[in-house]
Amino acid sequence: MTTVIDVQHLTKQYKDKTALDDVSLTIEKDTIYGLLGRNGAGKTTLMSILTAQNFATSGQAHLFGEAPYENADVLSRICFVRESQRYPDDATATHAFKAARLFFRNWDQELADRLIDDFQLPMKTTIKKLSRGQLSAVGVIIGLASRAEITFFDEPYLGLDAVARQIFYDRLLQDYAEHPRTIILSSHLIDEVASLIEKVIVIDNGRILLHEDTDALRGRASTVIGDAAKIEAWADGREVLHRESLGRVASVTVLGHLSDADRAAIAAADLDLAPVSLQQLIVRLTQNAAHPESTTSTMAGEAR
């Protein structure tokens, strides 16, 4: 595997907040990554530094083996679709695409035209007057049609309805299949992107919490539901991510793959087994990282 991004001990310190805390990671070529984490976890800061739009306090980031700052070659090979991209007041989408066409060497106008049609984007209205969803569509179109070797999408779906998001996911997969490249997709809609992303990076409080193959995470955790006493007996000695109870019924989410024997024991004890989605797993892992002692909640507690 070829590494296209190499990050070593990257730290970003703002006045009173550490946005990135000694982050090291490598990104492989032609792979779709999901960069996941809560608001303020450091996703945008990381992508801004990698695209030379922000400076690190310490540590290094290399793209294609080079530092990105004022490096025209590196910058023309990457594309960063920001969640809050600013455009000149009188610019229309036509202007934005013309500029992108000049800048990105792999720009595909035919693809851009098809996407404009897909998203039914008005081309003569100034970008300022576009809706939130249409503004997101402008970014998505630039991100896809630029065919940059590394494309960063920072929550590209804001304001897009379910149909438009599906168009984005479908076109992304389709174009990626024909023109493989590295895609880094930051998203809160984890279950929506779970089957698109080959690798997952979870960032929490400026640190990398998880960096794994998405498929390896499937089946990593399971939820068992049933009689509280039986559940406690079964979960004894296992790594419990989450507990809930309502009267005599309890549910525990445990980490670790279940063996056939485990499944048989669950069935024999008359307990129910439910899969844990990637989103639930990541929510639980991030919660545990933040409050390792409070894995227990009751329904009454959550209702408050």
Place this chain on the structure above:
Amino acid sequence: MIDEGRPLFIQIAETIEESILDGSLAEEAQAPSTNELAAFYRINPATAAKGVAVLTDKGVLIKRRGIGMFVAAGARGILLAERRTSFAEKFIDPLIAEARTLGLDDDDLTALLRERSARFEGAENAASTEGNHP
């Protein structure tokens, strides 16, 4: 069709196996390409490729350079043999173990199997007759 709890590539391999076993994907017919699978199931092409690789490793699918992926001649046989083995391990082995603890020898077991099998078929016929005359 996607089940959250298990690796996607295994599920992709299984759906192709099912199509071969039920005959909807014939031997020596062209199999769906990685990109077609990715587009159809809306999954990452690398994941689809991993699923296809499981089947090429087993000799169920064959890659013909420049043309695409094909179902191997004898693919059904390979899959049936595999299912037969896993059936034996999953059901027959525990059956024999339990029979031994009950003191049933192989003849007892065979007789019991025949008896239950006859009742099973009888019940199934009754069910299908019922279905025909509601």
